[in-house]
Every structure is written in C-alpha cells, then in structure tokens.
Amino acid sequence: MTAEAETHDGEDLTAADTVTGEPETNHGISQDDDAADQDMTMANVGIEGDNVPDIKTESKSEVKLEDLFADIDSDEEFGSAKVKSQDIKPSSSPEAPSSPVHVGPSSRASDPEVMRSFYQRLFPWRYLFQWLNHSPTPTTDFGHREFAFTLQNDAYLRYQSFPTSDLLRKDILRLMPSRFEIGPVYSTNPRDRKTLRKSSAFKPIAKELCFDIDLTDYDDIRTCCDKANICNKCWQFITMAIKVVDVALREDFGFKHIMWVYSGRRGAHAWVCDKKARHMDDQKRRAIAGYLEVIKGGAQSGKKVNVKRPLHPHVARSLEILKSHFQSDILEDQDPWETDEKFDRLLQLLPDKTLNDALRKKWSSAPGRASTAKWADIDALAKTTQGLNATALREAKQDVVLEYTYPRLDIEVSKHLNHLLKSPFVVHPGTGRVCVPINTKHLEDFDPLGVPTVTELLGEIDEWTAPEEGEKEGKSIADWEKTSLKPYVEYFRSFVVSLMRDENDVKVKREREETDSMEF
Amino acid sequence: MIRQEFSRIDPKRRTTLHHSKKQFATPTYKELEYKHRLNFYATPPTADITLEQFEQWAIDRLRVLAELEACSFRNKTPAETAAHMKPLLDKYLPLSSSTSGSTGLHAERQKDHYSHFILRLAFASTEDLRRRFSRVETMLFRIRFQADDARERNAFVESLALDWETVGEEEKRALAKELRDSGGGYPKMIEEESYFKVDWERVPELVESRRVFLKGGKAYVPGREQLSMVVAEFTQRLDKALELTSRALPRLDEDDRLTPILNHLSQNFTTPDASYSSTTSLPGADISARNIDTLSSSFPLCMQNLHRSLRRDAHLKHYGRLQYTLFLKGIGLNLEECLIFWRQAFNKITDDTFNKEYRYNVRHAYGDVGGDSNRRGNGYSPFSCQKILTEHPPGPGEAHGCPYRHFSVDNLMNLLNAVGVKDSEVLRGVREDKEKMKFHLACNRVFEYAHKQEIKKVKDDGTWGAAQLETIVHPNEYFKRSYLLKNLGKKQGEDGSGDVKMEG
Known part of the structure; x- marks a missing residue:
C-alpha cells in the first residue's frame, strides 16, 4: 500500500510513533534523544512498508510518469544539505515568540530547530493565505489548494490541503518540511479525493501561470560558473530573462499581477496571478509557452534559434532589450568565444564560408583575443569579403544575440495546470537563502548572493532593539519587521493587496447586481 | 463578443409557454434544412432513421475518422492528408457543394449530420475518447472547410454569427508595422487586409506559433487566418457539447438496442500504434545489465545515442532516462537488471544519491511502485516512434528524442558515421529523408543498410514474409527485428547462459 502520512491533530506524539523505513531514506537525521523532546520533529509521519510515502505518486491518471521524472534534475541541488542533528540546540520554549532564538554559529539552515523558528516567527503566513485565497475570509481557492511537503527525510507528501492558514502553519510546524510546494486548486478537497465515487470528479481547475528559469540551462554558454554555482555575472542571464518575459506577459497578454521569486539558489520563478491566468487550461498555457519560446533544440541540434523574418514584434522587442546586455554581460563578462574550440561554435552560426575562413585565420593567430573584439571583427572583415x-549575416548575428541572451524557460512548468512549484518564502535547503520575491522595479539591483539566509535572519531578531519612540504598548512589531526580510515581505504584501483589490472589484460588482435584483 | 451560450433561449421569450402546459405541448423542432455544406452540429437530429442506417452511417464515419487519425500518426502534412483522404471521403461521407445541384444533397448532409451525433454518443463516455474524437472531428472539419468553395464558405461563416470586432482603419494604420511583421511581412499594403480583434484565448494556435500580433490580451487576427478561428470555435463548441453529452449518457442506459451498437463502435476506435507488447521475449537472448553494451549495436539510432551519451557523461537527463528505461524494459530487461544497469551507468554519484533520486523512478516505470493504476498496468509502455517524434522535443543538454528529427544534419551525419553507417548513398538518402521530414524512412533506410545481407537471406529463403519486414514504427520493434536477423544462424531456444555474440 502507499503509505500516506495521516494528519494527527494531537501534538503529543513522540518519536516512537515514527516507523522509519529502510535506512536509505532516513540518513542525516538520527532519531535520537535530541529529537525526543521536540514532540513534532519527525513524529507521526506514518511510514510503513514502502519506505517513501506517497512520492508524487498518488497516481490518479493525471499524474504522469513524466511529471514524476520532471523534478529530479532540479532536485540534485539539494543533495548536499544534510546536517547531523547533534548541532541542534533546542530552544527552551518553541511556542514563546518573544524568547531569544538560540541558534549557534554552527547551526545550519536545514536544522529542524532553525526551520521551526523560521516558520514560527518569520514566515508570512497571513499574506501567503491572502495571496492564494484572494479574499480575507477563507474560500475554496485556499481550501482546495494542494500543498506538497518535502520532509526532512526527503519523503514527499502530496495532496495536503488546509481550510485556513493557521491550520497550514500548524501542520508545517508539526511536520517541519524542509520546503513545500504549491499545486493547483482542485474541484474537490484534495484530502477527500479517495472518497469520491468517480475519480474524474477530482481534477485541477485553477493555478497561477508559472515560469521557471534556471541557470543550469545556460551551462553551454555561461563561462563564469557551472552546475549549482552562481555569481553576479551569470545572474544577469536571469535579469534579462525576467525583463523579456515580464514585458511580454504585461503588454502582449495583458496580465497585471506578476510576481517573480528568487528560487533560493540559481534561478527564478514567475507567478502570474491574474484571475484569467489562473483559470487557463493546458492548451492556453501551452500557447503562451510556445509564444515565449525562441531557443529550441537539444545538445545536438545545432542552431538553436530559428525565427522567421521579419521578426515578430515580441522577438523584435526582446532583441532590443537584450542588445545592450549582450554587449556588457555576454561579450565582456562571459567572454564566450575565448578559445579556438569556443569560437568554432560562433562560426558555426555564421552563414558565409569565406568570411568564416578569414575570421578563423585571424582569431587563431591572436589567441586570447577578447570576444568583444571578435564580435567587432565580424563586421570589419565582412566589409572586405x-x-x-549582408542581410543573411545581419540576421545570423541577431540570432547569435538571441541564442546567448534570450530566456531559456523550463517550459514544462508553464504548460501544465497541475505542476507543483516551490512556495515563495520557503528556505532553500542547500543555501539557506529565503526564496524572496524580486521587485521588478529594482530588478537590476537584485543581488542573489545578498538575499538573507535563515540563520542571518534569526540572528537579526536577537540583535534587534526597540527604537526609543516606538515603545507603545498597543503596536507590537512582528518579528519579520525586525529583520532584513522586511522589504521583501512588504513587497509581497503590497502585491497581495493589489491582487485582492482587483479580485474584489469583480465580486463587489456582482453582489451589487444581485442586491439590485432582490429589490421589489 | 461571441455569445457563448448559443443554445440558451432568449430570456424574454422563455415564458411564452406556461410551465404547467409545457409537458403536454407538441415539441416544435427546428426545421432541419441543410443550407450549408459545412455544419457546426449545433442542433441534434430529430427525424427517424432505421437501426441499420444508424449503424451503417456510424461505421462509415468511423472509417473516415480512423484513417484521419492514422494520417496524423504517420506525420503526414495537411496537404498529404487531404489528398489521402479525398477518395475515402468521396466514398463514405460525400458532401457536395450547394451549387452542384446534386439530387442527393439533402441525404448526404443528413448522413453527415446524423453520423456525427451517433459517434458523439459513442465517444462521449471517457475523457480519452472525447479528446480523440474532438481532435479528429476537428481535422475533418478543417479539411472540408479548406476544400469548400470560397463563396459558400463565407456564407457559412456569416451564418455562424461569430461576432468579431473589426479593427478600425485608424488603428490599423497606427499598428501597420507590427501587424505586417506578425504576418511574416504580409500584407505589403496594410489596406489590403482586414483585421479582427479577439481575446487571445480564442486563437491559441496562432498565438503559440507567433502568427498574430498581441496587445493587452487581444489578438489581431488577419482575415486570412479565418480558418484557424473558425476551427478553434468548432473545437471549443464540440468539446463543450461532448462534456454535456457525457453527463446525459447515463440516462440512455435503458435503451438496449442502441447501447450495444454504441459500445461496439467505441471499442473499434483503437489507436493504430497501440503500445508495443513487451511480452514478446526473445528466447535465448541474454538480456542483462552487463550485456547492454553488446546488445546496443542492435538498437535504433535514438537509443544508441542515449546509450553513447550515458556512457560519455555517466548521466542522462530525465526524459532521456525515461525513454531509455522504457525501451530497455521493452527489450526484456527485468527490473533488477535495469536497476543494476542504471546504478553502474551513473558511476559518478553515490549509492545514496542514486537510491534517493533515481531508483524510485525506475521502479515506477516498471510499475513496481506507485498508485494502483500504475501498478496494475505494469508501469508505462515503451515509447513508440510517434511519441518520441512528437512529444517533448529535447532541450539544451538533453539527449532524448529522435536523432533524425532533432539533430542538425551535420550532427546526424557525425552520429551515423560514429555508429558505422558510412555508405555515402545511404547518408545521402537519410539527408533527403530528413529534409522531407520522413524520419521513419530514414530510420528504416539505415536499418535496411545495416542488415542488408540478412534481409536478403530471409527473403531468399522465404522464411520471413512481408508482414515481418514492413516499416518499423517502434524502437523496440527495431531491436527485436535486428536481433533476430543478426542471430539467424543460432537456434532459437538455446539456453541463454552464454553471451550471444553479435557482429557489427
């Protein structure tokens, strides 16, 4: 049978309730006495038989095997984040928010205790609730929404749902997932899916339109870092991607409520939250994904950009945005054609054989010639060829610019209504950084390496001292306001407020119409 | 805007008949005269037909639809499909134009109309059938729409009363550049084309391929793209109607004359490239993890490419793993061996990582874990060429897909060279096939080249009939045939203890 974690309401369970599976799922966290008095660390995750409870499988027909495989590559980044639980210094009283947070310098982001403090004191539950609920009072938009937890032992729990944010918070504090993901709103409560007589009555009906940009997809063109590493140079790829996608979604598709979120390590997610976007079926999602997709083809398919001429207004606009980035961020910072092998890649993309020969000769005789100079050489030598x-060359050069700068989207995320995506504000287990929203107004200033980590934030709470004048009893200050998380939460709040305002406008109008008709 | 609720009665006229009298009133059916050749099938049929007609008409239409679906599986272009379908349509579902003056005009159109609704009943029951039905009906509609006489087509479109907002001259001139660029440089003079402005959701296929200009959620559709809009409308309405039909179906159950016919019809609508049955094992073959390297010489190019990438990088991305795992499952590699194979292949990672991130997926593919339906169905079937060709084209760094389709010509030639296909005549043929998008042909061409002598032998001996040598459309079929051919001399059923020596 598939073991699924049951939700126990009592929190008095001890570690003894935990039936751990084979050791393979369970590494890193020893269920020792340390954990015993933390009544909810690992408890009551009823794991039996199958050692991995419910790993994305609960397979109704809509969970495809493809989806199963889909996350794996990106999951690799969490591989190294295991910490021995000896490091934990349990806080004296986890429920008392005013107590100082005992986080020693040795504690790591994925320690259950660190996570507990984070979820308890810093996570913006209220705004998360309002964001997904679209109204101050609980609706099915929130209640039928799927949450999926990745537990500390890497087990994956799908189809969790909660009527209110308080219950969500409570369960998260009980299970202490290292991260959690947000799925679609279903036609019925996800927890009841097995009690339905017809499985077809349980289907996803709405989810934000999502985009996922990850720097690993740029590995063949980024020279500064590879794999999970990033620096401010390659972050520029994400910056330009956000610019291009954001403007297309707003101007072309007319979406207004678009939130970009740092994924915690080497990428960014977009959540398009307009009501119209949320209710799109897969075909429409596919249409948008296709509209935005310019880079096509695998490792072996040669030229990856094949756009028709004249350029579609979207491509032309993107090219205009990307040109300056190409000069500074690609040619100068990435220097992509430094060696013989690398400039061959460039020559493959250029159409004229005579010109290519001339270029190859010139570049081979001057090793180490900067890419900026090489790019200029193309036009210089073209004059004498x-x-x-000339048209073919100009177009090929445009294609090169696009190939090196145009957003590389992980398109599967956008195509499917029932794809899960990591929630904003969770902590990336590998880096400890919080997945904060990115304010697109100050996009250029966003520094992924400057995003606060969970341990820094907890330290900031301790260091915070109340300002002299603000010592009024009536107004208590939330913990997040004491930390550098503040601007991000405030940005999120304003985003949610404007989303709810638009949502409410429609409702108010409808209500008014209804009351009108009630009058006699 | 279009009136979505087209079947709804005008609210002002709703109460003309007193509700208590309603049930006794004679139903007044819309007089069905078929003014147009094309039909949106908005009104259900009401006249009586015989049971024989009921069945025969349905079967005739089903023939057409099945053939249409087959065309799409064979990757035919729209023009090829239309040419291929013409004789069939003329035979089973002829539809003459209004001006032809044909005497059977009404009968033809009635048959078209009724058969559509019969099949609608037959195919409304499951989600899968509905999707396929709507897809092929849309294809049929599209073919007919394109074949229709321009004047009649316009009359038909007008009769639909789709109200599309026309773009004014002033706005058109202001957006002239964008509109022209979106249309691939046409029209040269913006005055030559009329444009409609609609919500982009109504023309998703035009949006997906960037053939329209978008602004603020509105798509500016040129008049010549009318087809796509009408077709989208057709599909949308049909999908909605099918959904409604499926809900009404349970009430049909008491009729024991129609239900058997309908069930029979839907059962006959099977997918032509039905999954490869993995039960056909190869007696005597040593299908084990350590032998995959040897066996890989009998793999089709897509799988050889995956195998080479795997050996080179000691890793494959997830679609590559999926495609390859299922193929290996299809050739008869059992789960234990498959896990061993992957574990050894991913030699740069720890046991821990492997168990955590990959083991489960392999087991899931074999149906060893997962939900009920997955386990009962023994996991997933190996991918057919159709699936590999059309779904999930490889992205950066991915090695799955079909090399004939997804590789650039140069890279394809390099790969073929690397696996030992060096005959310039064959390579030239492959190049041509690729240009014409005949990927099957290219693959079969390489197969025939690689097994030239063996094929000649079995043909001469008469041991293999035409059925065993028909075009390969499944990677596992490729392997099976290749393996059998290369091991002709060996007795089938030899005990599989020793490694089977393969040449090449």
Whole structure:
C-alpha cells in the first residue's frame, strides 16, 4: 500500500510513533534523544512498508510518469544539505515568540530547530493565505489548494490541503518540511479525493501561470560558473530573462499581477496571478509557452534559434532589450568565444564560408583575443569579403544575440495546470537563502548572493532593539519587521493587496447586481 | 463578443409557454434544412432513421475518422492528408457543394449530420475518447472547410454569427508595422487586409506559433487566418457539447438496442500504434545489465545515442532516462537488471544519491511502485516512434528524442558515421529523408543498410514474409527485428547462459 502520512491533530506524539523505513531514506537525521523532546520533529509521519510515502505518486491518471521524472534534475541541488542533528540546540520554549532564538554559529539552515523558528516567527503566513485565497475570509481557492511537503527525510507528501492558514502553519510546524510546494486548486478537497465515487470528479481547475528559469540551462554558454554555482555575472542571464518575459506577459497578454521569486539558489520563478491566468487550461498555457519560446533544440541540434523574418514584434522587442546586455554581460563578462574550440561554435552560426575562413585565420593567430573584439571583427572583415550576403549575416548575428541572451524557460512548468512549484518564502535547503520575491522595479539591483539566509535572519531578531519612540504598548512589531526580510515581505504584501483589490472589484460588482435584483 | 451560450433561449421569450402546459405541448423542432455544406452540429437530429442506417452511417464515419487519425500518426502534412483522404471521403461521407445541384444533397448532409451525433454518443463516455474524437472531428472539419468553395464558405461563416470586432482603419494604420511583421511581412499594403480583434484565448494556435500580433490580451487576427478561428470555435463548441453529452449518457442506459451498437463502435476506435507488447521475449537472448553494451549495436539510432551519451557523461537527463528505461524494459530487461544497469551507468554519484533520486523512478516505470493504476498496468509502455517524434522535443543538454528529427544534419551525419553507417548513398538518402521530414524512412533506410545481407537471406529463403519486414514504427520493434536477423544462424531456444555474440 502507499503509505500516506495521516494528519494527527494531537501534538503529543513522540518519536516512537515514527516507523522509519529502510535506512536509505532516513540518513542525516538520527532519531535520537535530541529529537525526543521536540514532540513534532519527525513524529507521526506514518511510514510503513514502502519506505517513501506517497512520492508524487498518488497516481490518479493525471499524474504522469513524466511529471514524476520532471523534478529530479532540479532536485540534485539539494543533495548536499544534510546536517547531523547533534548541532541542534533546542530552544527552551518553541511556542514563546518573544524568547531569544538560540541558534549557534554552527547551526545550519536545514536544522529542524532553525526551520521551526523560521516558520514560527518569520514566515508570512497571513499574506501567503491572502495571496492564494484572494479574499480575507477563507474560500475554496485556499481550501482546495494542494500543498506538497518535502520532509526532512526527503519523503514527499502530496495532496495536503488546509481550510485556513493557521491550520497550514500548524501542520508545517508539526511536520517541519524542509520546503513545500504549491499545486493547483482542485474541484474537490484534495484530502477527500479517495472518497469520491468517480475519480474524474477530482481534477485541477485553477493555478497561477508559472515560469521557471534556471541557470543550469545556460551551462553551454555561461563561462563564469557551472552546475549549482552562481555569481553576479551569470545572474544577469536571469535579469534579462525576467525583463523579456515580464514585458511580454504585461503588454502582449495583458496580465497585471506578476510576481517573480528568487528560487533560493540559481534561478527564478514567475507567478502570474491574474484571475484569467489562473483559470487557463493546458492548451492556453501551452500557447503562451510556445509564444515565449525562441531557443529550441537539444545538445545536438545545432542552431538553436530559428525565427522567421521579419521578426515578430515580441522577438523584435526582446532583441532590443537584450542588445545592450549582450554587449556588457555576454561579450565582456562571459567572454564566450575565448578559445579556438569556443569560437568554432560562433562560426558555426555564421552563414558565409569565406568570411568564416578569414575570421578563423585571424582569431587563431591572436589567441586570447577578447570576444568583444571578435564580435567587432565580424563586421570589419565582412566589409572586405566579396559577394557577401549582408542581410543573411545581419540576421545570423541577431540570432547569435538571441541564442546567448534570450530566456531559456523550463517550459514544462508553464504548460501544465497541475505542476507543483516551490512556495515563495520557503528556505532553500542547500543555501539557506529565503526564496524572496524580486521587485521588478529594482530588478537590476537584485543581488542573489545578498538575499538573507535563515540563520542571518534569526540572528537579526536577537540583535534587534526597540527604537526609543516606538515603545507603545498597543503596536507590537512582528518579528519579520525586525529583520532584513522586511522589504521583501512588504513587497509581497503590497502585491497581495493589489491582487485582492482587483479580485474584489469583480465580486463587489456582482453582489451589487444581485442586491439590485432582490429589490421589489 | 461571441455569445457563448448559443443554445440558451432568449430570456424574454422563455415564458411564452406556461410551465404547467409545457409537458403536454407538441415539441416544435427546428426545421432541419441543410443550407450549408459545412455544419457546426449545433442542433441534434430529430427525424427517424432505421437501426441499420444508424449503424451503417456510424461505421462509415468511423472509417473516415480512423484513417484521419492514422494520417496524423504517420506525420503526414495537411496537404498529404487531404489528398489521402479525398477518395475515402468521396466514398463514405460525400458532401457536395450547394451549387452542384446534386439530387442527393439533402441525404448526404443528413448522413453527415446524423453520423456525427451517433459517434458523439459513442465517444462521449471517457475523457480519452472525447479528446480523440474532438481532435479528429476537428481535422475533418478543417479539411472540408479548406476544400469548400470560397463563396459558400463565407456564407457559412456569416451564418455562424461569430461576432468579431473589426479593427478600425485608424488603428490599423497606427499598428501597420507590427501587424505586417506578425504576418511574416504580409500584407505589403496594410489596406489590403482586414483585421479582427479577439481575446487571445480564442486563437491559441496562432498565438503559440507567433502568427498574430498581441496587445493587452487581444489578438489581431488577419482575415486570412479565418480558418484557424473558425476551427478553434468548432473545437471549443464540440468539446463543450461532448462534456454535456457525457453527463446525459447515463440516462440512455435503458435503451438496449442502441447501447450495444454504441459500445461496439467505441471499442473499434483503437489507436493504430497501440503500445508495443513487451511480452514478446526473445528466447535465448541474454538480456542483462552487463550485456547492454553488446546488445546496443542492435538498437535504433535514438537509443544508441542515449546509450553513447550515458556512457560519455555517466548521466542522462530525465526524459532521456525515461525513454531509455522504457525501451530497455521493452527489450526484456527485468527490473533488477535495469536497476543494476542504471546504478553502474551513473558511476559518478553515490549509492545514496542514486537510491534517493533515481531508483524510485525506475521502479515506477516498471510499475513496481506507485498508485494502483500504475501498478496494475505494469508501469508505462515503451515509447513508440510517434511519441518520441512528437512529444517533448529535447532541450539544451538533453539527449532524448529522435536523432533524425532533432539533430542538425551535420550532427546526424557525425552520429551515423560514429555508429558505422558510412555508405555515402545511404547518408545521402537519410539527408533527403530528413529534409522531407520522413524520419521513419530514414530510420528504416539505415536499418535496411545495416542488415542488408540478412534481409536478403530471409527473403531468399522465404522464411520471413512481408508482414515481418514492413516499416518499423517502434524502437523496440527495431531491436527485436535486428536481433533476430543478426542471430539467424543460432537456434532459437538455446539456453541463454552464454553471451550471444553479435557482429557489427
């Protein structure tokens, strides 16, 4: 049978309730006495038989095997984040928010105790609730929404749902997932899906339109870092991607409520929250994904950009945005054609053979010539090349710019209504950084390496001292306001407020119409 | 805007008949005269037909639809499909134009109309059938729409009363550049084309391929793209109607004359490239993890490519793993061996990582874990060429897909060279096939080249009939045939203890 964690309401369970599976799922966290008095660390995750409870499988027909495989590559980044639980210094009283947080310098982001403090004191539950609920009072938009938890032992729990944010918070504090994901709103409560007589009555009906940009997809063109590592140079790829996608979604598709979220390590997610976007079916999601997709083809398919001429307004606009980035962020910072092998890649993309030969000769004789100079050489040598097709060259150069700068989207995330995506404000287990929203007004200033980590934030709470004048009893200050998380939460709040305002406008109008008709 | 609720009665006229009298009133059916050749099938049929007609008409239409679906599986272009379908349509579902003056005009159109609704009943029951039905009906509609006489087509479109907002001259001139660029440089003079402005959701296929200009959620659709809009409308309405039909179906159950016919019809609508049955094992073959390297010489190019990538990088991305795992499952590699194979192949990672991140997926593919339906169905079937060709094209760094389709010509030639296909005649043929998008042909061409002598032998001996040598459309079929051919001399059923020596 598939073991699924049951939700126990009592929190008095001890570690003895935990039936751990084979050791393989369970590494890193020893169920020792340390954990015993933390009544909810690992308790009551009823794991039996199958050692991995419910790993994305609960397979109704809509969970495809493809979806199962889909996360794996990106999951690799969490591989190294295991910490021995000896490091934990349990806080004296986890329920008392005013107590100082005992987080020693040795504690790591994925320690259950650190996570507990984070969820308890810093996570913006209220705004998360309002964001997904679209109204101050609980609706099915929130109640039928799927949450999926990745537990500390890497087990994956799907189809969790909660009527209110308080219950969600309570369960999170009980299970202490290292991260959690947000899925679609279903036609019925996800917890009741097995009690339905017809399985077809349980289907996803709404979810934000999501985009996922990850720097690993740029590995063949980024020279500064690879794999899970990033620096401010390659972060520029994400910056330009956000610019291009954001403007297209707003101007072309008319979406207004778009939130970009740092994914915690090497990428960004977009959540398009407009009501119209949330209710799109897969075909429409596919249409948008296709509209935005310019880079196509695998490792072996040669030229990856094949756009028709004249350029579609979206591509032309994108090219205009990307040009300056190409000069500074690609040619100068990435220097992509430094060596012989690398500039061959460039020559493959250029159409004229005579010109290519001339370029190859020139570049081979001057090793280490900067990419900026090489890019300029193309036009310089083109002037002296006989019978050159100038249009073809110009278009090929445009394609090169696009290939090196145009957003590389993980398109599967956007195509499916029932895809899960990591929630904003959770902590990335590998880096300890909080997945904060990115304010697109100050996009250029966003520094992924400056995003606060969970341990820094907890330290900031301790260091915080109340300002002299603000010592009024009536107004208590939330913990997040004491930390550098503040601007991000405030940005999130304003985003949610404007989303709810638009949502309410429609409702108010409808109500008014209804009351009108009630009058006699 | 279009009136979505087209079947709804005008609210002002709703109460003309007193509700208590309603049930006794004679139903007044809309007089069905088929003014147009094309039909949106908005009104259900009401006249009586015989049971024989009921069945025969349905079967005729089903023939057409099944063939249409087959065309799409074979990757035919729209033009090829239309040419291929013409004789069939003329035979089973002829539809003459209004001006032809044909005497059977009404009968033809009635048959078209009724058969559509019969099949609608037959195919409304499951989600899968509904999707397929709506897809092929849309294809049929599209073919007919394109074949229709321009004047009649316009009359038909007008009769639909789709109200599309026309873009004014002033706005058109202001957006001239964008509109022209979106249309691939046409029209040269913006005055030559009329544009409609609609919500982009109504023309998703035009949006997906960037063939329209978008602004603020509105798509500016040129008049020549009318087809796509009408077709989208057709599909949308049909999908909605099918959904409603499926809900009404349970009430049909008491009729024991129609239900058997309908069930029979839907059962006959099977997918032509039905999954490869993995039960056909190869007696005597040593299908084990350590032998995959040897066996891989009998793999089709897509799988050889995956195998080479795997050996080179000691890793494959997830669609590559999926495609390859299922193929290996299909050739008869059992789960234990498959896990061993992957574990050894991913030699740069720890046991821990492997168990955590990959083991489960392999087991899931074999149906060893997962939900009920997955386990009962023994996991997933190996991918067919159709699936590999059309779904999930490889992205950066991915090695799955079909090399004939997803590789650039140069890279394809390199790969073929690397696996030992060096004959310039064959390579030239492959190049041509690729240009014409005949990927099956290219693959079969390489197969025939690689097994030239063996094929000749079995043909000469008469041991293999035409059925065993028909075009390969499944990677596992490729392997099976290749393996059998290369081991002709060996007795089938030899005990599989020793490694089977393969040449090449």
